[in-house]
Amino acid sequence: MNYKLLLDTAVTAGELMLENGAETYRVEDTMHRMLSLSRLQTAEVFVTMTGFVATLDDPSIHSLTVVRRITDRGTNLDMIDQLNTISRRLCTGDLELKEAFRQVSELKKRPWKPQAFLVSTPVVTAAFALTYGGTLPEAFVSALTGLVTAACLYACRRLRIQAFFGTLLSAAAASMLAAGLFRVFPGFGSLDAVVIASIMPLVPGVAITNAVFDTLHGDYLSGTARMLEAFVTAAAVAMGIGIGLGVS
Amino acid sequence: MLLEIAGSFLAVVAFCFILNTPRRHILFAGLTGAAGWALYLVLETRDMDAGAATFISGCLASLCAQLLARFLRTPVTVFVIPGILPLVPGAGMYHIVDSILRSDGLASYYATQTLVAAGMIAMSIIVMDGLFRLLFKKKGEAYVDCR
Numbered sequence: 408m409n410y411k412l413l414l415d416t417a418v419t420a421g422e423l424m425l426e427n428g429a430e431t432y433r434v435e436d437t438m439h440r441m442l443s444l445s446r447l448q449t450a451e452v453f454v455t456m457t458g459f460v461a462t463l464d465d466p467s468i469h470s471l472t473v474v475r476r477i478t479d480r481g482t483n484l485d486m487i488d489q490l491n492t493i494s495r496r497l498c499t500g501d502l503e504l505k506e507a508f509r510q511v512s513e514l515k516k517r518p519w520k521p522q523a524f525l526v527s528t529p530v531v532t533a534a535f536a537l538t539y540g541g542t543l544p545e546a547f548v549s550a551l552t553g554l555v556t557a558a559c560l561y562a563c564r565r566l567r568i569q570a571f572f573g574t575l576l577s578a579a580a581a582s583m584l585a586a587g588l589f590r591v592f593p594g595f596g597s598l599d600a601v602v603i604a605s606i607m608p609l610v611p612g613v614a615i616t617n618a619v620f621d622t623l624h625g626d627y628l629s630g631t632a633r634m635l636e637a638f639v640t641a642a643a644v645a646m647g648i649g650i651g652l653g654v655s
Numbered sequence: 656m657l658l659e660i661a662g663s664f665l666a667v668v669a670f671c672f673i674l675n676t677p678r679r680h681i682l683f684a685g686l687t688g689a690a691g692w693a694l695y696l697v698l699e700t701r702d703m704d705a706g707a708a709t710f711i712s713g714c715l716a717s718l719c720a721q722l723l724a725r726f727l728r729t730p731v732t733v734f735v736i737p738g739i740l741p742l743v744p745g746a747g748m749y750h751i752v753d754s755i756l757r758s759d760g761l762a763s764y765y766a767t768q769t770l771v772a773a774g775m776i777a778m779s780i781i782v783m784d785g786l787f788r789l790l791f792k793k794k795g796e797a798y799v800d801c802r
Contacts, residue, residue, distance in 0.1 A: 430732065483675040484733050491730055523672045530669035537662025538692065538741055546662075599753075603746045607666070608673065612743045616736045619777045623784055637773075641748055648752045 409504065410445055410471060414463055416497075416508045417441040418473045420490050421452070421459055423515055428482035428613060429490075430620045431456055431629035437494045444498065456480075456632045481519075482613050489514060521561055528557035528608050535607045541600030548588055548595060552581040552605035560608075571643050574609050578647025579654075581605040586655040602648060609644050611637040656696055663741045664689035671737055680733055683723050687738035691716030695742060706771040709742050713779030716742070721787045735780060744772035 421438045425431075435454040438461055442450035449464035458477050464470035493510050496502040502510075532553030536546040556577045563573030585601045614637035622630030667688030671681045695712035699705070720734035747769030754761040 429730070433730065482673075482736075484730075484736070485675040485677045488677045488680075488729050488733060523675070527669040527672035531666050531673065534662045534664075534666035534669060535741075535745075538659055538666055539746060540659060599746075599749065603749045606749065607740075607743075607745045608670070610743050610745045610748065612740050613674070613736050615743065615773060615776060616732060616739065616780065619780045620732065620735075620784070623781055644745075645748050645752050648749060649756065652752070652756055 408445060410447070410463055410468060412504055412508055413441065413445055414461065414471050414473060416504065416511055417452075418461055418475060419508075419511045419515055420494060421454065421461070422475050422477065423511070424487055424490055425454070425456070425459070425477045426479055426481065427486040428480060428484070428617070429487045430617050430624075430626075432621055432624040432626045433487075433491075434459070435626075437490070440498050441494055444504075454629075456629045456636075483519075486514060486517075525554075525557050525561060528560075529553035531608050532556065532604045536600050536604035539600050539603055541604065542596050545596040545600050546604075548585065549601050549604040551588070552585050552601060553608065555584050556581045556605055556608055571639060574640055574643040575647040575650070578606055578609055578644045579651040582648045582651030583655050584651075586652055590655065602652075606644050606648065609640070609647075611640040614640060656700075659696060660689055660693045663692035667737045667740055670740055674736065676733060676737065677729070680723075680727065680729060683727070684734055684737040687716055687719040687723065687734050688741055690719055691738055692741040705768060706775050709744075709772045710775040710779050713739055713742055713776045714783055717780045717783040721783055725787075725791070731784070739776050739780070742772070742776055744769045747772060 417438045420441065421434050424434045424437065431454050435452055438452040438454070438459070439450065442452065442461065442463060445463060447463055447465040447468070449462065452461045453459060458475055460472065460474050462470060462472040490511070493502065493507055497504070497507045529550040530553075533546040533550040536549035541549070559577040559580045560573055563576060582602050582605065585598060585605060589595060589598050589601075614633050618630050618633035618637060621633060664685045668681055668685035671684050676684055691712045694715050695708050698708035698711060716738035717735055720738045721731055723734050724731035747765055750765040751762055751769060754765055
């Protein structure tokens with residue numbers, strides 16, 4: 408067996424999973440399963456939220472160790488689902504190692520498409536305005552603020568602005584627009600539902616879920632890190648609303 | 656109330672596109688989210704405390720998510736993240752800031768409410784995941800779905 412290729416496959420898969428918002432225990436488990444296919448004496452992985460170490464060792468070979476640092480984190484559930492399938496098929500012998508490596512590398516090359524994000528954020532905010540008891544005009548205003556939120560988030564991502572400030576700026580822009588619109592056209596309804604709906608794409612739902620699952624599976628290090636992430640994101644959103652409402 | 660439930664379904668489905676949920680799971684994810692929110696609305700009209708209502712409807716959402724994940728062989732977070740989304744206390748966060756700006760002294764009340772809601776979501780996921788792992792325990796049980 409080509410140990411180098413096996414390690415490369417596992418490392419690329421782990422990297423992609425961490426970057427796309429998989430829980431830490433899932434990354435650790437997936438990589439460990441892949442490396443265990445080598446049947447070497449030592450096949451160890453240690454994963455945290457911000458990077459990992461993987462090593463393969465045996466008296467018969469020179470030891471192989473890889474360290475990777477993960478800096479960008481987003482959420483792409485499709486990627487996690489596909490990597491999960493690839494690793495399952497590799498472990499059951501359904502898939503050749505070379506083929507698995509090819510599929511994983513192909514996933515890595517796939518570009519991030521912003522269209523779906525830009526189109527669906529206004530729909531999300533409009534629908535959330537209805538969810539939280541808003542009227543149809545309020546939903547319409549929410550769609551406008553959602554468009555601003557999406558554009559702001561996209562611009563911050565393009566300009567490589569830190570996630571904290573990206574969230575803060577988006578929340579500020581959305582709530583400023585909402586407050587400004589209601590000042591000019593007071594007959595539209597109440598501000599509450601619109602602001603709540605337009606921050607919903609920014610709230611840390613993913614971070615809360617992953618924090619729970621990591622903590623639950625005994626990975627307290629990542630669990631607390633993600634809990635902190637949730638709090639920091641929430642604080643950014645709150646500050647953004649404060650700035651937006653305070654200014655206008 | 657129907658409009659609100661339809662709104663939550665649409666919101667969760669649209670959010671699935673932001674999260675890049677696999678296409679074949681989006682409909683089920685939307686139903687999970689709408690089911691949780693519908694139960695929350697029913698409990699709220701029965702004058703239940705917001706924390707308890709969040710817990711019970713969170714339990715329903717994560718029950719659906721666990722069943723669907725086992726049935727469709729996909730990581731459970733694919734359904735849990737969209738499922739709990741309408742319950743995430745975005746409203747609480749807004750009310751905290753709003754009352755600080757008004758300085759009406761209710762900020763600590765809203766802060767507690769928000770923290771309780773977030774904790775209840777976490778508890779509901781924990782309870783359901785624990786139950787399922789208890790019931791479906793296999794030898795050498797792995798978290799990655801390997802069946």
